[in-house]
Amino acid sequence: MPLYTFRCDxxxxxxxxxxxxxxxxxxVTHRCxxxxRRRFDSSSGVIIRPVGYNLPPEHPNYWKTLAQAEKEVEERPRWQI
Known part of the structure; x- marks a missing residue:
């Protein structure tokens, strides 16, 4: 079920x-x-995770994705980290 935010004017x-x-x-509000009315927030309920985030260490792609992530960090300029 979604979570909705409401606000009383x-x-x-x-x-x-x-x-x-x-x-x-x-x-109906508890106070008055x-x-x-429904309030629309700019935040999103979606969580984006990197590939392999939920893989257990025994999975064959676990170490492959870890190595790829380390390589991407090494290739980035220091000011972007």
Missing amino acids: DCNETFDVFRPMREAGDP GRTA
């Missing part, structure tokens, strides 16, 4: 709600009892 209460996407309507 009257009392400025901000709160998060886990709820299905199909659920309609805005929730009025309807809160």
Whole structure:
């Protein structure tokens, strides 16, 4: 279930709600009892990980991806690290 952030324009209460996407309507605030509107944040819920991040050390590609990462770090200028 996605996490939605809501904010009340009257009392400025901000709160998060886990709820299905199909659920309609805005929730009521705890502070003043009025309807809160959905707030759209610029942050994303996506986490991007490098290839091989979740591989166990016994996996054949684990050390290959580690070596590639070390090589990429060595090739970058110091000011980018």
